[in-house]
Amino acid sequence: MVTPAAQAQKEFTVNEAFALIDALLHIAAEGEASEPPASPADGECWIVGAEPSGEWSGQAGAIACRQGGTWLFLMPSEGLTLFDKAAGCTVRFADGWHRATPVALPDGGSTIDAEARTAIADIVGALESLGILPDS
Template sequence: MEQDRTPRLGLPLLATGQAQKELTHNEALALLDLAVGSAVTAVGPNAPPAAPAIGQAWIVGTAPVGDWIGHAGAVAGWTAAGWRFVAPFEGLSVWIVAEKLHARYVAGAWVRGEVRAERVLVGGVAVLGAQEPAIAGTGGGTVVDMEARAVLDRVLGALRAHGLIAR
């Protein structure tokens, strides 16, 4: 059985012996233009804007109306031929222009502004890593100077472990 769309982006595929293949090909290019390196104006509106510019895109809200009905959560882009939609899939990422941050589709929802990493490198040097254990404060003992020095040593050790200061 021949598929008529790609599994992730839903791009239309050319069929053997298909007439006017350029229509299918152009539709696929329009959807790729919308999905790859995507930037959206906003996340969550339910109604399409009154006068969108060609190339503008939005992430449709949870209760869409008008031309967006049936496309909740999708990336909606305005083209010369009207609205095009890319259904969200796990890991789809967009840049939100107004908020100047990324949104990623994770576990069935758009997550805005969250960055996940095992560690962060700057100039090839790890500056953030896994969270270290908590550092206990001073106990209020009689030898405050020694307690303060011990806590400060633990703070410096944690900063070094996270790569925030040199070892």
């Protein structure tokens, strides 16, 4: 039997599509690193650092996801967000990866408004609990 063109190993194409969907659906990165972890588990995702080495060479800024015992690299598009487990906050890709920085609560000053400081602390706490800001 002759296999028509573009029909050979179609299960490979379908499996790769499922792996991409699995990697991107509710993406959460373990953190950012420039070299792969020593013993990665399937399902782990990492943001590849600026100077990658080893199996990640040439993949700076990509998302490396471990699938089926190998690394699957995804180049992020503008606006992609993911949760960085190590930083405890969301990370957004816009011409590079960007993370919010911790916010210092008001301290000192010539006029102290306890109610305003409490409200600001509550807002910062809510943003931290949602993963929008890292814990200060």
